[in-house]
Amino acid sequence: MGDTPLDIGRFLRSTHPYDLLDPKKLSPIEKNFEHLTLGSGVTVFSSGDVCEFIYLIEEGTVEISDSHGALVSILQPRNHFGERGALRDGIAVTTAKTSSQASLLRIPRAFFLKMLSEHETLARYFRRGQPRQNQLGGLTTLPVSELTKRTPITCASDTSIASAARLMRDQKISCLGIEDNGVLVGILTIRDLTNRVLAEGRDPSGPVSEVMTPKPVTLPPASLGSDVLHAMVEKNISHLPIVEGTKLVGIVTQSDLTRHQAASQSQIVADLGASETVEELAHSTKRLPELLVQLVGAHLAHDVVTRKITDVADIVTRRLVKLAEAEFGPAPVPFCWAACGSQGRREQTGVSDQDNCLIIDDSATADDMVYFQKLAKFVSDGLNACGYVYCPGDMMATAKRWQQPLSVWLGYFRKWIATPDPEAQMLASVMFDLRPIAGDSTLFDRLQSEGLAAAAKNSIFVSHMIGNSLTHTPPLSLLRGFATIKSGEHRNQLDLKMNGVVPVVDIGRIYALKGKLAAVNTRARLDAAVETGLLSSSGGRDLIAAYDTIATVRLEHQANQIRRGEKPDNFLSPSSLPAFERSHLRDAFVVVRSLQSTLGASVVR
Structure with missing residues (x-):
């Protein structure tokens, strides 16, 4: 070395x-x-x-x-x-x-x-990102609104102890808010029932006012997780009401803190590292929706959120490769498992399928390829079990087309660049977002360097890629509104993926091809395009700000869906946004459309 x-x-x-x-x-x-x-x-x-x-x-x-x-x-x-x-x-x-x-x-x-x-x-x-890194305080900087996940259950102070206990049992909760005329006067906990009712032999028909904790310690909604921790430790309490004025709006419990910690990225990563089976890996990835809600709720930058979500997918993939090697023996020749799509760009959200491939050393024999077929199936099946569902377009390492020696991959890229027909443009758009995940990354390094060099030299290929990128346009109407989906399940909604982030992803890829930029992440590509002079400082600043706006709205939409118990998607009704946010989102789409027009004009010239 x-x-x-x-x-x-x-x-x-x-x-x-x-x-x-x-x-x-x-x-x-x-x-x-x-x-x-x-x-x-x-x-x-x-x-x-x-x-x-x-x-x-x-x-x-x-x-x-x-x-x-x-x-x-x-x-x-x-x-x-x-x-x-x-x-x-x-x-x-x-x-x-x-x-x-x-x-x-x-x-x-x-x-x-x-x-x-x-x-x-x-x-x-x-x-870059130093202020954002300062946001990463985990639980301590999280607003209490992100710790209280349900509307508080309450009863009046003259409710019988027995009735209150049954209410707690039926609602599966450990604490009741006691309110009179909309004002919090106390709380009743499991500990109160044990210490003040059972231990003292009280008559359960008496009112809860006799056994509740009166005038409990409370915090306002603007408080942070650190405030909750300090209050619980200082006062030796396990239930903390959140009160706005005199009205109870939530109750934070020790279980809420434990649940948050269990869903934190560090805990998920630690659990993944200790997992010995696919089932154990899948048990950990079930916490990803909660992690997404936490990260978005902490107001982290969108690229920080997606990086943390993608890091989990990377670790799951590497762990599955290790489990496959334990199952089938060590790989007969060097190989590289690479991801493309959102995982390749480190931009995964709450909606992710799998897009991956295998780059194998040219010394592989026919018998060796049988080994890699088994490895690919094991890893792909494992990813699906962990929530990274099979790619509907079969762009996975299990497909023989995407499970090839390096020389074949180099041939693929040469052909796509030399003959940029529609299929070649589509495949190149995906494969230029490759990133090595496991195995020998030097196989990927050669593929990337030669592919970028060949693409940058071929202006016709780049022009075709620009034309292909313009098929995804921001959803703008002529009358300062949004061009929403006209029919079907998502009528009157915006597709924040295909018409929101994808146009910017495409622009970032174009600049990467033009400048032979090795970065794969969209924001990093735009930064590099500005730094190398491919994109003007003012234009780049505006485009990055527009991308930040669109991507943030998308993440907040998905987090809100998860909070409501819904499956996250990319479809947003503009009417669900406040007027200011709608205007801001539309302005962001205008910036993206302007950059697309500039790129389109360069092709015409």
């Missing part, structure tokens, strides 16, 4: 954001990187350590855990780590540990900060 300075420079030039720098400006940076080889299971640094270096993974994988030891993410080649602590106060906020033999590049923190001060391009990249 040894690297010379020349090798380090070559690696940096193929890694974002260093690939955006002029070679002369990159030269002093690469001289300050040093190479480090570590075995599996080595702790690079622990939470609370002084951040002496910032690391970049060249080969291998690194697990990142929070201060409580919960697994946060699994990083792969070309991922940095340690920069969060370096940018804050120089103290590591996480623990980094190699999960395989790893080849790392590291740079001293002092030079890293100097580098950011001298290069705006690098500063924008590493500092």
Whole structure:
């Protein structure tokens, strides 16, 4: 794994954001990187350590855990780590540990900060999202409205103890609000019934006013999870009424906090890592809808939400590959399991099917391919069991067409680029969003680099891709309204996927093809297009803001559906939005349509 300075420079030039720098400006940076080889299971640094270096993974994988030891993410080649602590106060906020033999590049923190001060391009990249990261407080920053999931059940203070107990039993709750004339006067809990009724032998026909907790500690709706935690610990209570004025609007219980913690990403990831069967994996992924509601309710940026949701899918996929190898034995030749579609772009929401493929080493024999057919079926079936349903278009590794040696994949891309007929355009749109998930990522690296290089050289192919992208247009009518769906199940609704985010996804892909940009995530592609000059600063800023608006409305719509117990989808009635939000959404669609017009005009010329 040894690297010379020349090798380090070559690696940096193929890694974002260093690939955006002029070679002369990159030269002093690469001289300050040093190479480090570590075995599996080595702790690079622990939470609370002084951040002496910032690391970049060249080969291998690194697990990142929070201060409580919960697994946060699994990083792969070309991922940095340690920069969060370096940018804050120089103290590591996480623990980094190699999960395989790893080849790392590291740079001293002092030079890293100097580098950011001298290069705006690098500063924008590493500092991007810092305010968003500060939002990631989990339970502590969550509004209490996200912790109270049902309308509080109440009764009057003169209700009999027996009647109140039956009401709690029938409603399957551990606490009742006691109200008189719409004013909260107390609460009745299971603990009250045990300690003040059963233990003291009270007559259950008496009024609840005799055994309730009067004038309970309360919090207003604007409170955060941290307020709930502090009150419960300080007062030694397990039920906390949420009161607006004098009216009870909710009750937060210890069970609510436990449920929230169980549905947190770190807990889901930890459970997935310990899963030994498909059934155990599926049990954990059932909590994904609740996780989506939590993340959206915490007002995180849409790309942070979708990244966290997609990270779970990645871990499930890698775990299934490991289980398959345990079932069928180690792979006979190197392979790469890659995802495309929303998982490839790290943009999964509450509605996700599976889109994946297998890139196999050219040394594979016919017998080897039988092994990969079994592996693909095992993983695809497992994903379906975990809620990532089979792709209706059969764009999965189980299809022989998408389970091929690298040379065949290279042939696919050459043919699509040389002969961009409608099918080729459709397939290229999907396959240029590939991202390696498991296995040997070098197989993918060659496919991506050669595909992007060939696409950028072929202006006819790019023109056809632009034309294909214009088939997905924002839903705008001529009279400052929305062009909603005219008939069928979703009449008078907007398709926030096909007419909302997909047009921006297509635009991002076009710029990636034009500029040979390695980024796959849509927002990252747009950022890179601005940084490389492919997209003007003002146009890029407007498009990114429009995309943020559309994607956020889509996520909030799905979270609201989940809260109501409905299956999330992409169809929104504009009338369900307040007037201001409708106007804002329409303005976002106008920006997207303007960029599409600009791209379309470039084809005509």
